Amino acid sequence: MYSYQAEQQKFWKNLGLSLVGHGLFILIALLVGKLSFSLFGGNEKIEIIRAAVRVDVVGMPKYTLQELKEIQKKIADDPIQPAEASKGAQEPVAKKEEPKEDVIKEGDLVIKEQDKTKKKSSLGSLLANYSDKKVKAKEVKQGSKEGTGKDLDALIIEGNRLSKGSSLVGDYSDTENSAYVSYVQAIPELIKPYWKLPSYLLDKKLQCRIRVYIGANGQIIKTEVYETSGQPEFDTRAQMAIKSAAPFPSPAAEVVSQLSRSGVILGFPL
Amino acid sequence: MKKIILSLVILMFSFNILAQEGAAIIAVGEAEQDKDKLVVDDSEFGSISSDNKKLALELIDIIRNDFNFYKHKFNNVDYKDKGKNSFSTVLFDKWTEDGVTYLVASKAENKGAGIEFSVKVYNTLTKTIALSTSASLTRTQLREAGHRLSDAIYRSITGKPSVFLSKIVFISDRSSVGKDKRKELYLMDFDGNRVERLTSFNSMVLSPSVSPDNTRIMFSLIASHKETSQKKVRTIKNIDLMMLDLRTKKVSTLSARPGINSGAIFTADGERMYVTLSYGGNADIYEMGLTGGKMRKVTSHYADDVDPSVTADGTLMTFLSSRSGRAHIYTTDPRETEKNMKRISFVGQFNATPRLSPDGKEIVFASWVDGLFDLYRIDAQGNNLFRLTKDFGSNEEPVYSPDGEFVVFTSRRVINSRKAVQDIWIMNREGEILGQLTQDFGECFSPQWTNLPK
Numbered sequence: 001m002y003s004y005q006a007e008q009q010k011f012w013k014n015l016g017l018s019l020v021g022h023g024l025f026i027l028i029a030l031l032v033g034k035l036s037f038s039l040f041g042g043n044e045k046i047e048i049i050r051a052a053v054r055v056d057v058v059g060m061p062k063y064t065l066q067e068l069k070e071i072q073k074k075i076a077d078d079p080i081q082p083a084e085a086s087k088g089a090q091e092p093v094a095k096k097e098e099p100k101e102d103v104i105k106e107g108d109l110v111i112k113e114q115d116k117t118k119k120k121s122s123l124g125s126l127l128a129n130y131s132d133k134k135v136k137a138k139e140v141k142q143g144s145k146e147g148t149g150k151d152l153d154a155l156i157i158e159g160n161r162l163s164k165g166s167s168l169v170g171d172y173s174d175t176e177n178s179a180y181v182s183y184v185q186a187i188p189e190l191i192k193p194y195w196k197l198p199s200y201l202l203d204k205k206l207q208c209r210i211r212v213y214i215g216a217n218g219q220i221i222k223t224e225v226y227e228t229s230g231q232p233e234f235d236t237r238a239q240m241a242i243k244s245a246a247p248f249p250s251p252a253a254e255v256v257s258q259l260s261r262s263g264v265i266l267g268f269p270l
Numbered sequence: 271m272k273k274i275i276l277s278l279v280i281l282m283f284s285f286n287i288l289a290q291e292g293a294a295i296i297a298v299g300e301a302e303q304d305k306d307k308l309v310v311d312d313s314e315f316g317s318i319s320s321d322n323k324k325l326a327l328e329l330i331d332i333i334r335n336d337f338n339f340y341k342h343k344f345n346n347v348d349y350k351d352k353g354k355n356s357f358s359t360v361l362f363d364k365w366t367e368d369g370v371t372y373l374v375a376s377k378a379e380n381k382g383a384g385i386e387f388s389v390k391v392y393n394t395l396t397k398t399i400a401l402s403t404s405a406s407l408t409r410t411q412l413r414e415a416g417h418r419l420s421d422a423i424y425r426s427i428t429g430k431p432s433v434f435l436s437k438i439v440f441i442s443d444r445s446s447v448g449k450d451k452r453k454e455l456y457l458m459d460f461d462g463n464r465v466e467r468l469t470s471f472n473s474m475v476l477s478p479s480v481s482p483d484n485t486r487i488m489f490s491l492i493a494s495h496k497e498t499s500q501k502k503v504r505t506i507k508n509i510d511l512m513m514l515d516l517r518t519k520k521v522s523t524l525s526a527r528p529g530i531n532s533g534a535i536f537t538a539d540g541e542r543m544y545v546t547l548s549y550g551g552n553a554d555i556y557e558m559g560l561t562g563g564k565m566r567k568v569t570s571h572y573a574d575d576v577d578p579s580v581t582a583d584g585t586l587m588t589f590l591s592s593r594s595g596r597a598h599i600y601t602t603d604p605r606e607t608e609k610n611m612k613r614i615s616f617v618g619q620f621n622a623t624p625r626l627s628p629d630g631k632e633i634v635f636a637s638w639v640d641g642l643f644d645l646y647r648i649d650a651q652g653n654n655l656f657r658l659t660k661d662f663g664s665n666e667e668p669v670y671s672p673d674g675e676f677v678v679f680t681s682r683r684v685i686n687s688r689k690a691v692q693d694i695w696i697m698n699r700e701g702e703i704l705g706q707l708t709q710d711f712g713e714c715f716s717p718q719w720t721n722l723p724k
Contacts, residue, residue, distance in 0.1 A: 060617050060639055060646060061657040065701040170700045181294065187296045196304030198341055199373075200428035211293060236395045241298075262293040 014019045170256060180255040184264040187212075187248060194244035195268065207270060210242060213263035216256045218248035226265050238268040306427075308344040308372040309365070310334045313387075314344035314357045316379030317406075325409055326378035326385055332416030333374070333423070335461065336434050340424070340675070342698050358389065365394045365605050370429055372400070384408035389419055391426050401426035413463055433671045436460045437720045438678060439468075439487055440465060440694055453715070455489060455514070460671070462707035468514060469521070476509070477716060479535040479543075482582070484720045487514045488524070488534055488543065488560075495526065511545075513560070524561055533577055538584025544568060544604065546576045554714025555589055557604065568604045577623060580604060580720070586650065588624045588633050598681075599624045599635060601650060614652040623667050626650070627674045632699070634658070634668040634677050645679060647699065650680070658722075659702035665695075667715065672722040675699060678707065 063071070208229035213221040223242055225235050251259050308411050310333050313326050337346045347370065354364040357377040365373055373392040378385050384407050391401035403422055407415040417434040424432035438458050445501045446452045453475050455468040469475055474492040481488070496503055511524040511534055534545040543560055547555050553574040558565040569575035573593035580587045587604040590597050599615040602608065602667055620638040627633070636643040641662040647656045658677070659665045668679040677699060680693040692713040696702045708714045 031398070058636055060644075061655060064660045065647075065658045069700075184296055186296050188296055191298050192302075193299055195301045197301040198306045199303055200430065202301060202303055209295065232396045232398075233393060237301075238298075240395070241301075265295040267294050267295055267297045269300045 029055075043261065054178060067190045159205070179252050180258050183251050183255055183259070187245075189262065189264065191241050191245045191249060194241040195238070196241070197234070201231070201234055201237070204231070204234075206231055207268065208235045208238055209265050209267050210235070210238050211263050211265045212242055213261075214251065214259040214261070216250065220246045220248075221263075223262060229268075234268075238266075241264065272528075281534075284399075285379070304347050305341075305343060306345055306371045307369045308337060308374070308427075309347050309349050309370050310337060310374040311349060311376070313378050314450055316377060318385065322378070322380055322385045323413065326376075326387060327410060329378075329385075329387060329407075329416050329419070332413060333420045333431065336417060336420035336432075337424075339433070339461070339696070339704055341704075342700060342702065343428075343509065350582075357388070360392050360394070362392070362394045362397045364543065365392075368545075369699060371395055374423055381406050382408075384411070387415070387419070389423065390606040391423050399534075413459065417459070427690050431673065431722050433460050433673055433676060433719075434724075435724065436672055437641045438694070438707065438717050439480055439720065440708070440717040441475055441478065442708070442712045443715075445470075445472070446712065457705065460696075462705075465708075468516075477533050480718050480720050481536050482540040482721055484540060484723070486540075487516065488512070488536060489514070490534070490581040493526070527562075538580060538582060544576070544578045544580065544587070548574075555587075555604075560707050567607045569602065570607050575600075578604070579625045579633075581626050582628045583630070586626060588626050588650075590622065590624060597621050598649075599633060601633075614648060614650070615655075616652075617655070618646075618724055625669045626671055627670045627673055627699075633672075634670060634699075636666045636668060636679075645677070645701075656701070658697065659703075661716070663702070667717065669698070669717060669719055671719050676704070678716065678717045678719065682713075 121143075206229035207227075208225065209227040211224050211226040213223075215221050220243065223239050228235055229238075271420075277489045280649040295334050310330060310398075313330050315323055315326065318326070322684055329335055334346065334348070337344055339538070340346075349368075357375045360373060365443050371394055373394055375390050375392065375458070377388045380386075386404060386406050388404040389401065390399055393400050401423060402612045403419070405415050405419060421432045421434040423496075424434065432722045438460060440456055440458070441453050442456050443451055443453045445454050452472065454470060455475050455478060456465055457468055458465040468487070470493060471493075473494075476492070478487050478489040480486075489512055490559060491510050491512045492507050493509055495508055508526060508528060510526045512521055513524050514521050534543045536543055537557065541560070542557055544555055544557055547565075548554075548557050552572060553576050554570060555568040555575050555578050556565045557568055568578070568587065569589065571591065571593050573591055575591045575593070580585050580588040585605070586601055586602060588599060588601045591600045592598075593600075593612060596618075597620050598613060598618070599621055601610075601612050601614055602606070603610045614624075614633065618637040618639075622638075622643065624633050624635040632647055633650055634645060634647050637646050643666045644660060644662075645658040645665045645668050647658055648654065658668075659679075659681075663681045663683040665679050665681050668677045670677055676696055678694055678696050680692055682690055690713075692715070693709060693711070694707045694714045694717045695703060696705055696707055707717075
């Protein structure tokens with residue numbers, strides 16, 4: 001009954017199965033090993049450790065405040081086109097290695113201080129951009145003059161802007177007056193380069209409103225203190241800023257009458 | 271009747287136009303900060319001797335120099351054109367053409383042994399006189415009178431007191447004899463003039479602190495004491511806490527107990543002190559009476575807390591702590607233990623001597639970088655870290671002026687392998703170096719500014 005040949009065949013069959021089985025086991029082990037190494041080992045492991053480095057080893061600022069100011073000054077002195085300057089002024093933080101808020105503000109200032117004629121030449125495009133903007137309501141600080149607050153708030157078309165953003169705020173929506181609105185809302189940008197105060201007046205948080213009557217050629221017919229800050233020097237500096245920015249660009253014919261009769265009331269700061 | 275009706279119609283029509291064409295209000299926004307152009311003009315002379323004329327010229331120089339410290343606020347311009355003003359009449363338009371906003375005009379004439387010096391401050395924008403005052407002085411009163419006039423001018427423009435009448439307390443080793451190192455207490459004007467020696471212990475004075483009313487200085491002193499033990503008398507050294515009364519010039523010992531370390535500062539009311547005490551190797555900050563008595567823990571942590579600085583109103587304290595593993599800056603409300611504890615600094619190999627600005631908004635401190643100390647500024651919330659010094663020797667022990675506009679500090683320069691100098695310097699809070707206050711005065715340490723009079 002015993003068959004040597006049958007036993008030998010069985011042996012080789014089992015040996016083959018065993019080899020295949022072991023081979024598969026080794027292969028699976030290698031695959032699992034490779035997979036786990038890929039998932040949890042190697043370079044990625046090092047990267048995770050690197051990512052967990054404590055914040056304490058971040059260096060102290062390399063540049064001094066004075067050096068940063070010099071850098072800002074050099075950037076400002078670089079003769080660039082106003083459009084490029086504006087673009088740069090809106091996103092200076094990304095270009096900075098260190099978050100220097102004061103310096104960024106100065107950068108804005110310097111860019112605004114560019115050639116007065118360049119500012120004026122860009123008014124047309126400024127007006128064109130503003131004319132299509134949707135006007136939104138914004139709660140604005142009341143003026144010091146009693147009895148006029150509510151009426152005046154209805155006319156406020158630009159609020160206190162924390163950034164140099166270009167969107168308008170306010171609830172003025174008289175489409176018939178859009179030419180007037182477009183003209184007057186560009187005026188603050190023309191005045192801002194000249195609106196400066198020494199620190200002792202800035203600290204006092206004063207506010208005044210100046211009424212400006214503008215002629216057909218953009219010239220100032222007259223200015224008058226509409227609401228006083230209570231500090232004559234502050235009111236005078238506000239008027240000086242307006243006069244320094246004048247003459248403004250010539251208004252469209254349909255708004256000349258309104259600008260010369262009713263003028264525009266400029267809030268310093270609101 | 272027709273005229274009346276016609277007038278009414280015209281009036282109604284006009285009113286309608288005005289109603290339709292109302293003026294809009296537009297916000298121009300916040301102003302940028304600007305510097306005022308200020309001119310301290312040459313003085314006019316009445317009947318005056320040559321000596322007194324020289325005295326008046328020196329007085330003008332003192333006033334001009336004082337305002338140069340505030341050059342971050344004023345463009346201090348020296349005009350020689352006398353065609354624009356005189357003491358009594360001012361051609362405002364000519365000054366405003368040059369952008370001058372404040373004009374300081376003066377007149378000097380003989381009075382007694384000295385001069386009568388009259389000053390007027392003109393605001394050329396409003397065409398008003400902001401100040402009209404005068405002072406009688408002799409040569410011995412020159413600097414004091416100059417600083418007083420400067421302060422009056424500054425107040426008339428800004429409405430705030432200046433630092434011109436403040437002084438700086440500091441320590442110098444200039445009285446050392448050979449290897450016998452001695453450190454004594456000195457007092458000088460804010461501009462480095464009129465240095466006065468305050469102590470003569472022939473020992474080591476450490477860590478001065480000025481009382482809020484400027485009448486007392488608290489400091490530590492390495493003192494020798496006789497101790498009797500087993501019928502043997504021996505001399506031991508101890509760090510005693512001392513007080514100097516500037517009015518009487520008398521020195522008293524506040525505490526000679528072992529364990530009192532240096533670094534005591536006055537509380538905001540000047541009646542108590544904050545001091546670092548160590549028990550069992552752990553340093554904490556305590557509040558206690560000037561001569562001892564009941565103590566209260568301000569900090570309570572197993573790590574070391576040292577080097578306190580408080581605001582003028584006593585509501586905020588900054589100090590150095592190793593509770594994060596390294597020397598870092600923290601703030602707390604010192605009125606209770608561990609109240610509102612906040613970590614301020616997260617960078618720096620070793621931070622030292624944090625000092626609060628008088629209004630509590632900023633902290634200036636030294637930090638070890640590349641083998642030297644440099645000065646940095648951070649706001650009290652832990653934001654806006656700025657570097658103030660670089661490539662300027664090793665800079666330590668910064669402290670704000672009482673108006674928060676300036677920082678004095680020590681700067682050490684190595685001359686060669688055997689010699690180094692350490693002097694006191696002044697900069698504004700933006701890190702603009704304004705000048706050296708001490709020179710050839712030994713090595714100077716621990717400057718402390720006196721407070722503004724309340």
